[in-house]
Amino acid sequence: MITTAHRHTLTTPTDRTIRVERILDAPRDRVWRAFTDTALLAQWWGRGNKVVIERSEVERGGHWRYVEHSPDGGVHGFEGRYREVTPQDRIVRTFEWDGMPGYTILETAEFTDLGDGRTRVVSTSLFFTTEERDGMLHSGMEGGMAESYAALDKLLAEMR
Amino acid sequence: MITTAHRHTLTTPTDRTIRVERILDAPRDRVWRAFTDTALLAQWWGRGNKVVIERSEVERGGHWRYVEHSPDGGVHGFEGRYREVTPQDRIVRTFEWDGMPGYTILETAEFTDLGDGRTRVVSTSLFFTTEERDGMLHSGMEGGMAESYAALDKLLAEMR
Numbered sequence: 001m002i003t004t005a006h007r008h009t010l011t012t013p014t015d016r017t018i019r020v021e022r023i024l025d026a027p028r029d030r031v032w033r034a035f036t037d038t039a040l041l042a043q044w045w046g047r048g049n050k051v052v053i054e055r056s057e058v059e060r061g062g063h064w065r066y067v068e069h070s071p072d073g074g075v076h077g078f079e080g081r082y083r084e085v086t087p088q089d090r091i092v093r094t095f096e097w098d099g100m101p102g103y104t105i106l107e108t109a110e111f112t113d114l115g116d117g118r119t120r121v122v123s124t125s126l127f128f129t130t131e132e133r134d135g136m137l138h139s140g141m142e143g144g145m146a147e148s149y150a151a152l153d154k155l156l157a158e159m160r
Numbered sequence: 161m162i163t164t165a166h167r168h169t170l171t172t173p174t175d176r177t178i179r180v181e182r183i184l185d186a187p188r189d190r191v192w193r194a195f196t197d198t199a200l201l202a203q204w205w206g207r208g209n210k211v212v213i214e215r216s217e218v219e220r221g222g223h224w225r226y227v228e229h230s231p232d233g234g235v236h237g238f239e240g241r242y243r244e245v246t247p248q249d250r251i252v253r254t255f256e257w258d259g260m261p262g263y264t265i266l267e268t269a270e271f272t273d274l275g276d277g278r279t280r281v282v283s284t285s286l287f288f289t290t291e292e293r294d295g296m297l298h299s300g301m302e303g304g305m306a307e308s309y310a311a312l313d314k315l316l317a318e319m320r
Contacts, residue, residue, distance in 0.1 A: 100243075102241050128288065
């Protein structure tokens, strides 16, 4: 499966993974700040919805928890724990949504300086089972992700 | 791989799982209480070491966190979240050790009433990768588990 839309490329390299590649029009240090500074993160992660960052300990062993508030009153909590944080290079953390507790995903985000002021971000999600991976693929995650990345593009432009 | 020792049987049914089967000499309701009542759990889970149950929300979506204090001053935290809790039948939850944060394991414990006053407990651990599963197999987990089960046997006998 390969989908290219909204400037990202989604592939399924193995039967338990989803890989999303995106080129961002900003240098790597700025992208890193947008992913790790809570004040910045809250501005794009929720696709325009209010996000309350309840916990954000961006270091090995640290916990994170974000709560998204949608206009219809919906409240969606997400949380996990950091396995690895290598500044400007790599973040590996677990991810789960309150609506499916215990359906943990291992997320790896890799940041590559393209040398021309742009940064490549590759996000790979590893699931416990193929069924769980397929459930995510069919959840509308790609549309939501595209909205988040659009909000991120806007923020990165404003950070110049 | 099959190991039978200390009255449990450990097998590796797939390349990402560890299955441990154990027959307990107590009826299922008593076993269920020993696994879910924090005052009882603290008496066997730490193999004789002090265990502080910091969190124990035994319901879907609930979090758990146990901290084991060993005689040499070592402090080992373990935590996770419940995916499913079906009383006296089945518990599915995530498990991770503070020492390897983000190396999440999905644990399924199944309790079967053998009809003769005994209960079979089957614990299946699913890892993200074979390497992580093998790391656990080589960690000495089997000895620790045997010690915990011995402490559980003792407690169950006292609960008569």
